[in-house]
Amino acid sequence: MTKIITNGLNLFYGKFHALKNVNSGFGENRITAIIGPSGCGKSTLLRVFNRMNDLIDGVRTEGEVVIGEKNILAPATDLVALRKKVGMVFQRPNPFPLSIYENIVFGERIHGDKVKDDKLDEIAEKSLRDVLLWDELKDRLNEPALRLSLEQKQRLCIARVIAVKPDVLLMDEPCSTLDPNATQRVEELMRELKNKYTIIIVTHNMQQAARVSDDTGFMLLGELIEFGNTETVFTAPSDKRTEDYITGRYG
Amino acid sequence: MRNPYRSQKIAYAFLLLSTLLIVVPVGMIVVIIIQKGLPAMNWQFLSDIPRQGMRAGGIFPAIVGTLYLVTGAISFALPIGLLAAIYLSEYSRDNLLTRIIKLAIVNLAGVPSVVYGLFGLALFVIFFGFGASILSGSLTLGIMILPVIITTSREALESVPASFREVSLSLGASKWQTIRHIVLPNALPGILTGTILGLGRAAGETAPILFTVAAFYLPQLPDSIMDQVMALPYHLYVISTQVPNVDEKIRYGTALVLLAMVLFMNLIAIIIRHKFRKRKKW
Numbered sequence: 001m002t003k004i005i006t007n008g009l010n011l012f013y014g015k016f017h018a019l020k021n022v023n024s025g026f027g028e029n030r031i032t033a034i035i036g037p038s039g040c041g042k043s044t045l046l047r048v049f050n051r052m053n054d055l056i057d058g059v060r061t062e063g064e065v066v067i068g069e070k071n072i073l074a075p076a077t078d079l080v081a082l083r084k085k086v087g088m089v090f091q092r093p094n095p096f097p098l099s100i101y102e103n104i105v106f107g108e109r110i111h112g113d114k115v116k117d118d119k120l121d122e123i124a125e126k127s128l129r130d131v132l133l134w135d136e137l138k139d140r141l142n143e144p145a146l147r148l149s150l151e152q153k154q155r156l157c158i159a160r161v162i163a164v165k166p167d168v169l170l171m172d173e174p175c176s177t178l179d180p181n182a183t184q185r186v187e188e189l190m191r192e193l194k195n196k197y198t199i200i201i202v203t204h205n206m207q208q209a210a211r212v213s214d215d216t217g218f219m220l221l222g223e224l225i226e227f228g229n230t231e232t233v234f235t236a237p238s239d240k241r242t243e244d245y246i247t248g249r250y251g
Numbered sequence: 252m253r254n255p256y257r258s259q260k261i262a263y264a265f266l267l268l269s270t271l272l273i274v275v276p277v278g279m280i281v282v283i284i285i286q287k288g289l290p291a292m293n294w295q296f297l298s299d300i301p302r303q304g305m306r307a308g309g310i311f312p313a314i315v316g317t318l319y320l321v322t323g324a325i326s327f328a329l330p331i332g333l334l335a336a337i338y339l340s341e342y343s344r345d346n347l348l349t350r351i352i353k354l355a356i357v358n359l360a361g362v363p364s365v366v367y368g369l370f371g372l373a374l375f376v377i378f379f380g381f382g383a384s385i386l387s388g389s390l391t392l393g394i395m396i397l398p399v400i401i402t403t404s405r406e407a408l409e410s411v412p413a414s415f416r417e418v419s420l421s422l423g424a425s426k427w428q429t430i431r432h433i434v435l436p437n438a439l440p441g442i443l444t445g446t447i448l449g450l451g452r453a454a455g456e457t458a459p460i461l462f463t464v465a466a467f468y469l470p471q472l473p474d475s476i477m478d479q480v481m482a483l484p485y486h487l488y489v490i491s492t493q494v495p496n497v498d499e500k501i502r503y504g505t506a507l508v509l510l511a512m513v514l515f516m517n518l519i520a521i522i523i524r525h526k527f528r529k530r531k532k533w
Contacts, residue, residue, distance in 0.1 A: 050421060057344070084423040094414045096433060110424045110432065157418075164422055 001028040003168060003198040004049060008063035011044060011053065018044050020222040021063075026215070031190060031199040033213035033230065035206055037245070040219040042202045046170050049200070050086040051079055067168070084111065086168040087161035091176055093153035095145035095160070100137055103145045103156055104128065107164035127159040131189060151182035155189070162193075169193065171201040175208065187212045206246060210234050218242045284507050291504025300470040305490050306497050310505055315472055316385075316480030317454055317512070320464065323389025323476070324396060324453045329446055331393075332400030336442075339401070340408040341430055360398035365458035367395045372462035385476040388464025395459050396449035403445025407438040440527035447520040451513045457484040467493075483509040 004026040011019035018041050026032045034042040047053045048065055051072065064071040072082055084107075095103045104127050105120045112119075124141065128134040133155050137148075145156055154174060161169065171190075175183040190199060190212055203209050209216055210230060217227040218237075226233055226242040237243045295309055302308030343349040371391030381387040411434050419429040457465075465485035473480050487505045490497045 052417070052421060055417070055420070080423045080425055082423075083421055088421040090414070090418065090421075092414065094418050096415060096418070097437065106419075106432075107422045107424075110422070110428050161422065 002026065003028040003067065004200075005066045006048075006063065007066070009045075009048065009065060010062040011041075011048065012060045013056070014058045018222050019048070022224045024217060024224055024227050026198060026200055028198050029194055029196075030214040031194050031201060031212055032215040032217065033209035034200065034202045034217045034219060035204070035209045035245075036219035038204065041222040042219050043172055045219070045224075046088075046172055046200060046202050048073075049168065049170055050083050050088055051077070052088065054079070084164050085166050086170060087164055087166035088170040089154070089158055089161060089172065089174045091173045093150055093157050093177065095148070095153050095156050097144065097146055099142045100145045100148070100156060101141040103160050104163050106160060111164065123163050127163040130162050130193070131155040131159040132192075133159065151178055151185065154178065154182075154186060158189070158193075166197065168198045168200070171199065173203055174201065175203075175205070183208070206234075218245060220245070281510070284503055284510055287499060288503035288505075288507030291498075291500040292507070296501075296504055297508070301468065302470075305468060305486075305494050306501070310483070310486060310508065312469060312472060313481040313483045313486040313505070314508065316465075316482040317484075317509075319385050319473065319480055320388050320392055320460065320482055321450050321454050323385055324392035325446065325450055327390055327393035328397050328400050328449065332397050333404050333442065335397075336401050336404035336408060337430060337435075340405045341426070341434065356398050356401050359394075360402070362395075363458075364395060364456050365461075367391055367459040368461050368463060370394075371459060376463055382477065383462070383464055383466075383479050385464055385473060385478060385480055388460045388480075388482075389476075391459045391463045392453040392456065395456065396453050399449040399452065400445050403448065404438070404442045407441025407445065408434060410441065411437045440523050444520045444524050447516050447523075451516040451520075454516070455484055455509065455513050457488055460485055483512070 002025040004024075006022050006024050009019055009022040010017070022045060034045060036042050044053065048061065049067065049072070053059045053061070061073050063073070065073050067082075067086065070077070096106065098106070101124055104124045108120060108123050125134060125138075128137060133152065136152070145153065148156060154177075158169075158174075175186050178186060187208065190201070193199060194214075201209075201213065213230045215228065216230040216233040218225045218233065218239075218241075220241055226237055226239050233242065234246060237246065297309060297314065298311050299309030300312055301310065339349065339352065343352075368391065371387055371394075375381045375387035375390050376383055379387075381390075415433050415437065416429055419433045420426070424432065460482050464479055465482045466479040467489060469479060469481050483505060487502065487509060490505065491502050
């Protein structure tokens with residue numbers, strides 16, 4: 001099943017043409033990696049899916065992006081509903097300066113009306129279990145989240161997104177601030193999570209893309225050059241530029 | 252040959268001297284006022300009405316009047332200032348209108364306080380017909396401290412990291428929810444600091460209340476916000492220049508009470524800021 005389809009997607013920052021005619025389909029319950037050199041537009045593409053580019057002045061999009069049969073680029077799109085369905089994990093772990101518990105239940109407090117405490121407890125426990133933090137943190141829920149290690153913070157951020165019950169998880173270089181061991185554990189977590197979510201990860205780390213993803217897209221200067229099964233992209237790319245990038249000739 | 256180390260030493264000495272010079276007047280003011288005012292301090296001075304043409308008795312009505320005025324000014328200026336700051340930092344785009352607004356705020360801060368007094372007289376006392384009253388005085392003081400509150404609130408709001416807003420929005424919070432649940436709580440200490448500094452300023456100003464509320468001599472407490480009151484700064488002016496033969500210790504005692512009120516407010520602002528700095532770690 002394809003979860004997200006982009007048709008003739010173009011994006012402009014003022015006059016700068018940042019995404020050029022991107023056509024792609026992202027499979028449900030699969031991890032799709034988007035790779036490419038800095039400035040190729042991979043983060044911009046990711047931020048199209050939850051309309052975070054709207055925060056920047058002078059951004060204009062053309063074409064369509066269909067998530068769950070709806071074109072989310074349509075002006076009438078309910079951004080709150082969209083962002084509940086399409087969650088995002090950022091490059092830098094960025095918990096709020098609140099307790100661990102309050103970080104996780106933030107979404108529920110915002111979205112639910114008259115939330116009962118035991119329901120919040122339930123959500124907190126479930127979300128922390130899903131990111132394999134429950135056993136570590138169950139006795140420390142009221143401690144400030146800023147006191148956690150980087151890896152724990154990033155897991156907490158994932159738990160905070162999961163608590164909102166999205167279908168899609170967008171991850172913007174989620175491991176770039178983590179050490180190799182922590183990176184490995186977060187990648188394992190991603191493999192766990194793909195059973196429930198459609199995951200799109202932007203990474204500049206090709207090994208990570210090769211290790212963790214099912215499909216890979218390669219972007220260069222705003223164009224989606226290659227898109228397909230990860231193994232095929234890495235072993236038998238159809239475009240010369242993909243091969244050059246993968247073998248380390250630029251980027 | 253020039254000796255760079257020697258000129259550095261001379262420069263250093265001058266810098267240190269200039270810096271120390273800042274401390275001297277502050278210290279002297281405080282010391283002199285305490286020295287001369289302390290003998291007047293007793294329960295009667297703080298709780299009694301002025302007697303014998305303000306040459307004896309206490310300053311209770313002036314203390315109460317100043318508290319009323321400060322409270323009135325802040326309950327008018329804080330909501331408006333905070334909402335304006337939220338609009339300017341969170342909603343407005345950079346265009347001609349907002350640049351004019353920001354310029355207006357900067358200039359409002361630079362208007363001499365006596366001009367505020369005259370403005371308050373024309374607008375509130377005469378045009379709106381509030382007369383010389385707590386209401387007129389509070390509104391005038393409120394307008395005077397608006398720029399302080401807007402500027403410090405805006406700074407506090409803008410110092411909340413953009414990533415907090417981004418995360419909150421990405422979790423499906425609306426813009427207002429983001430402001431309400433994430434931005435405001437993290438900006439609150441800064442906003443409070445600005446508010447208290449504004450309070451201190453409102454408590455100490457004489458000119459804005461001169462024509463709008465302050466009573467020369469009114470040995471009773473006000474019944475409503477349409478009444479006149481005595482106020483500490485104006486009372487100090489009166490007993491220092493308008494009434495002959497007032498005992499020096501009464502004048503300095505009044506000054507000490509006013510100074511203590513203002514310094515106490517500043518102290519609270521410093522404590523809040525200090526606590527917040529220790530807590531914030533992003």
